[in-house]
Amino acid sequence: MSERTVQVTVNGVPHAAAVEARRTLTDFLRDDLRLTGTHVGCEHGVCGACTVLLDGEAVRACLLLAVQVDGREIRTIEGLATGEQLHPLQEALRDCHSFQCGFCTPGFVMTAVALLEEGATPTEEELREELSGNLCRCTGYQSIVAGVAEAVQRVNGGTAR
Amino acid sequence: MRMVGAKVPRVEDRRILTGNGHYVDDLQLPRMVHAAFLRSPIAHGRITSLDVEEARKAPGVHAVYTGADMRALSKPIRSPLAQGATPEIFPLVTDTVLFVGDLVAMVVADSRYLAEDAAGMIDVEYSDLPAVVDYETALDPGVPPLFPDLESNVLHTATKEAGDVEAAFAAADRVVEVTLSQHRIANVPIETRGAVADYDPGSGQLTLHAATQAPHGLRLQMAQTLDHPMDRLRVLTQDVGGAFGLKGNIFREDFCLAIAAKQLARPVKWIEDRNEHLMASGHAREERITAQVAVTEAGDILGITAALDMDAGAYPGVPFSAVSFTGVISLLLPGPYTVRGYRCDSRVLATNKSTYVAYRGPWAMETWTRERLIDMVATELGLDPAEVRRRNLYEGADGDRMVTGPTLAGITTRECLDRALERIDYAGFRAEQEAARAEGRYLGIGMAAFIENAPGPKEMRPNGGFTGGEAARVRLEMDGRLTVFTAQSPHGQGHETTLAQLAADEMGVPFEQVRVVHGDTQVTPFNILGTGGSRAATWGSGATMVATRKLREKVLAIAAGQLEIDPSDLQIVDGVVSPKGVPGREIPLARLAGQMTLMPQTAPPGTDPNLQAEERFTGEETSGSGWSGGVHACIVEVDLGTGGVQIKRWVVVEDCGRIINPAIVDGQIRGGVAQGIGQVLYERIPYDVEGTFMAGTFMDYLLPTSAEIPPIEIVHVEPEDDEDGGVGFRGVGEGGMIVAPATLTNAISDALAPFGARVTEQYLPPAEVLRLAGVV
Numbered sequence: 001m002s003e004r005t006v007q008v009t010v011n012g013v014p015h016a017a018a019v020e021a022r023r024t025l026t027d028f029l030r031d032d033l034r035l036t037g038t039h040v041g042c043e044h045g046v047c048g049a050c051t052v053l054l055d056g057e058a059v060r061a062c063l064l065l066a067v068q069v070d071g072r073e074i075r076t077i078e079g080l081a082t083g084e085q086l087h088p089l090q091e092a093l094r095d096c097h098s099f100q101c102g103f104c105t106p107g108f109v110m111t112a113v114a115l116l117e118e119g120a121t122p123t124e125e126e127l128r129e130e131l132s133g134n135l136c137r138c139t140g141y142q143s144i145v146a147g148v149a150e151a152v153q154r155v156n157g158g159t160a161r
Numbered sequence: 162m163r164m165v166g167a168k169v170p171r172v173e174d175r176r177i178l179t180g181n182g183h184y185v186d187d188l189q190l191p192r193m194v195h196a197a198f199l200r201s202p203i204a205h206g207r208i209t210s211l212d213v214e215e216a217r218k219a220p221g222v223h224a225v226y227t228g229a230d231m232r233a234l235s236k237p238i239r240s241p242l243a244q245g246a247t248p249e250i251f252p253l254v255t256d257t258v259l260f261v262g263d264l265v266a267m268v269v270a271d272s273r274y275l276a277e278d279a280a281g282m283i284d285v286e287y288s289d290l291p292a293v294v295d296y297e298t299a300l301d302p303g304v305p306p307l308f309p310d311l312e313s314n315v316l317h318t319a320t321k322e323a324g325d326v327e328a329a330f331a332a333a334d335r336v337v338e339v340t341l342s343q344h345r346i347a348n349v350p351i352e353t354r355g356a357v358a359d360y361d362p363g364s365g366q367l368t369l370h371a372a373t374q375a376p377h378g379l380r381l382q383m384a385q386t387l388d389h390p391m392d393r394l395r396v397l398t399q400d401v402g403g404a405f406g407l408k409g410n411i412f413r414e415d416f417c418l419a420i421a422a423k424q425l426a427r428p429v430k431w432i433e434d435r436n437e438h439l440m441a442s443g444h445a446r447e448e449r450i451t452a453q454v455a456v457t458e459a460g461d462i463l464g465i466t467a468a469l470d471m472d473a474g475a476y477p478g479v480p481f482s483a484v485s486f487t488g489v490i491s492l493l494l495p496g497p498y499t500v501r502g503y504r505c506d507s508r509v510l511a512t513n514k515s516t517y518v519a520y521r522g523p524w525a526m527e528t529w530t531r532e533r534l535i536d537m538v539a540t541e542l543g544l545d546p547a548e549v550r551r552r553n554l555y556e557g558a559d560g561d562r563m564v565t566g567p568t569l570a571g572i573t574t575r576e577c578l579d580r581a582l583e584r585i586d587y588a589g590f591r592a593e594q595e596a597a598r599a600e601g602r603y604l605g606i607g608m609a610a611f612i613e614n615a616p617g618p619k620e621m622r623p624n625g626g627f628t629g630g631e632a633a634r635v636r637l638e639m640d641g642r643l644t645v646f647t648a649q650s651p652h653g654q655g656h657e658t659t660l661a662q663l664a665a666d667e668m669g670v671p672f673e674q675v676r677v678v679h680g681d682t683q684v685t686p687f688n689i690l691g692t693g694g695s696r697a698a699t700w701g702s703g704a705t706m707v708a709t710r711k712l713r714e715k716v717l718a719i720a721a722g723q724l725e726i727d728p729s730d731l732q733i734v735d736g737v738v739s740p741k742g743v744p745g746r747e748i749p750l751a752r753l754a755g756q757m758t759l760m761p762q763t764a765p766p767g768t769d770p771n772l773q774a775e776e777r778f779t780g781e782e783t784s785g786s787g788w789s790g791g792v793h794a795c796i797v798e799v800d801l802g803t804g805g806v807q808i809k810r811w812v813v814v815e816d817c818g819r820i821i822n823p824a825i826v827d828g829q830i831r832g833g834v835a836q837g838i839g840q841v842l843y844e845r846i847p848y849d850v851e852g853t854f855m856a857g858t859f860m861d862y863l864l865p866t867s868a869e870i871p872p873i874e875i876v877h878v879e880p881e882d883d884e885d886g887g888v889g890f891r892g893v894g895e896g897g898m899i900v901a902p903a904t905l906t907n908a909i910s911d912a913l914a915p916f917g918a919r920v921t922e923q924y925l926p927p928a929e930v931l932r933l934a935g936v937v
């Protein structure tokens with residue numbers, strides 16, 4: 001299998017690595033860079049557990065190959081907190097008991113970060129629509145919606161109630 | 162501050178929210194290799210040739226195993242809890258494949274990519290056999306049994322009869338008869354199955370890192386099947402990404418991994434992909450019941466007979482097969498109602514489908530059947546379904562007994578029903594429904610009740626029931642912190658939080674200073690079930706409480722000796738022992754524990770300086786009825802243009818006894834309801850008539866999203882605090898899912914009442930809704 005060199009910045013840290021052309025971005029992040037916070041739930045683009053930010057935009061890492069992110073910037077769930085200090089979104093999600101098993105969590109968190117950074121102030125109904133690309137099997141979603149709404153309130157001062 | 166009852170933020174959340182959890186796929190061990198399985202593309206057939214030579218020579222391949230290879234390295238897989246006719250099975254197929262996804266061969270290579278490449282090089286030829294896909298074929302005595310060592314595809318039959326069935330039917334004004342079917346669905350945790358087996362040839366130690374609900378059950382089964390010594394067998398489970406009953410099973414893949422690890426003396430990892438998961442991890446439900454209900458014109462339900470068929474799929478689940486659940490279904494079907502005569506016949510059938518596995522309230526067919534029947538009775542008699550329920554519900558008085566035996570003293574179903582109807586404004590809704598119908602809009606209301614023996618009244622579980630209760634161990638560390646070793650093995654339930662709340666209150670230490678350790682068979686007490694069956698709230702909690710109480714006694718005895726005071730005059734507050742009301746003589750736990758550990762010889766005479774305690778909780782200290790239960794009610798609007806069902810409100814009135822952490826309890830309820838909604842409106846595992854599996858991705862097996870699941874309103878019926886230190890917490894994991902399908906199908910049926918719709922199939926996608934409405 002042919003290998004190619006990929007240069008990519010992940011959570012502010014530059015990496016250069018030789019990867020097989022067919023290697024997925026999830027495998028690259030998880031196995032090569034050992035950033036296992038990003039999860040894999042389906043490998044076919046539906047569950048959203050693998051969501052990361054690619055140049056600030058939420059994408060499904062399982063549908064991308066590592067070679068496709070050459071020269072780009074990625075953010076994962078590991079990059080959110082500053083030392084011991086949680087990101088306001090993480091705090092809000094914890095305060096609202098948003099998650100149970102935590103497997104879907106990285107996907108929801110990164111989807112919501114993108115939303116927050118856009119300055120969005122969605123209504124609850126819009127938020128339910130926005131988050132409907134991520135599957136959670138444990139919670140019934142209400143606690144996640146409440147947590148993201150709380151973060152929207154705290155960060156963007158928006159409606160989302 | 163008292164922690165029990167408070168909405169304490171979860172201990173688990175910091176790691177989960179920062180990407181620092183430890184799920185099995187996160188594990189990377191030195192020299193680790195990766196497994197891929199070759200699976201059967203057909204439902205039933207003999208393997209006529211199997212050529213693995215090319216695969217063995219493929220790049221990066223360490224080994225390829227066939228069924229014959231594995232058979233030589235394994236004993237038959239036999240559950241110590243097997244019930245019903247049990248065939249001899251091995252890790253891989255030795256001769257005949259029995260379902261799409263059955264295990265034909267295993268490849269181990271340097272990477273999953275290479276393992277899958279090599280699996281693709283394996284040549285298999287099959288000679289097709291006719292597939293057994295439906296109840297009728299499975300029951301046909303002319304169809305050869307799927308397992309040559311069994312006599313038939315009927316694995317089990319049983320009859321439970323209680324009360325006077327004949328008298329009940331003789332006294333009836335009418336008999337309502339119906340066949341109700343529940344379709345095949347799947348648990349579908351967002352984390353698939355997976356494990357890493359590691360073997361150290363130096364010590365002979367086999368370590369399984371497994372995404373399991375039951376580490377001890379897995380260890381025991383592995384030891385028996387591989388004949389591996391138990392002193393060298395350890396199961397380690399950290400974070401598990403959901404399970405819902407599925408991961409309480411021990412899978413054939415698990416044995417393959419352990420065998421390969423031993424053979425290759427390397428860690429072997431396998432993480433199931435979603436396609437494998439949907440096809441082969443196991444499926445749930447698929448049951449039908451033909452029932453007769455004897456009623457009076459006034460709406461008294463006198464008797465019920467039920468004939469249950471369960472589709473168990475191809476291989477019996479280990480340790481619990483489908484047969485294990487027939488007993489609970491037939492026991493609980495009469496529920497909290499005053500049925501006087503009752504019979505349930507059950508049959509469990511082998512088919513060419515993936516294995517039947519437990520899924521959150523595996524016996525839920527009893528609730529769906531009963532609550533659907535009550536609505537049908539109401540319709541047939543022209544009565545209000547709420548009134549029919551009220552008329553037949555037990556009060557929960559001391560002498561009340563389910564016709565099948567158990568006491569129902571203390572159940573609160575009637576109160577739950579009243580409160581649910583009040584909260585949803587039943588009377589107001591009926592008026593609104595009337596008005597909407599006049600405008601051509603179809604609204605419906607559904608209600609359903611359930612009770613669950615989680616843990617059940619004391620008489621149902623003498624000496625701790627079939628597991629003999631549950632043990633926990635606690636240890637006071639030298640810095641005064643407390644470690645709790647639990648037999649529970651959580652996968653989202655937050656036991657690191659709830660058990661710490663309990664231990665903190667019992668011991669008198671700050672919540673932040675309690676650590677709950679689970680999932681390591683080397684240090685946690687044995688429990689074959691781990692976490693499942695809504696057991697943790699009572700058994701995990703009770704065990705933690707009695708063990709902590711025991712340790713507290715030891716600590717107080719030592720402090721009492723040191724202070725020359727009676728232990729009953731001492732208190733422990735915030736990690737400090739002190740005489741009640743006498744300041745200035747405090748002993749911090751850190752000092753006491755440090756001294757007892759470093760210098761045990763200084764322990765006061767007659768005290769024990771070993772600051773650990775292990776206690777088994779047998780359920781004696783439980784308070785309350787023992788029944789978890791409640792009533793759900795929901796309102797739907799059915800769109801006759803699209804067949805879509807919109808859920809407008811969902812009200813839960815639930816009694817799970819005392820609540821340890823309200824946020825966690827509500828999360829359990831909501832998650833269960835969401836799964837029940839998915840089950841009725843979106844989810845179905847389809848097989849065609851040849852047994853071909855038809856839902857390999859999330860595009861075919863639809864899970865509900867945040868756009869479909871409505872807000873769920875929850876009301877708790879909670880008893881007064883136990884003054885006497887009783888364990889009043891009851892299970893809450895399964896209830897939501899047990900009762901949600903009944904609630905929702907009743908609501909849809911009510912909405913479609915003007916069309917005379919009779920809802921007998923539980924799966925109600927748009928096409929079925931339109932059919933019921935007579936639109937198509």
Ligand code: FES
Nearest residue numbers: 041042043048062
């Ligand atoms: S793993 Fe990428 S969407 Fe499911």
Ligand code: FES
Nearest residue numbers: 100101104136138
């Ligand atoms: S918390 Fe378990 S899948 Fe979302």
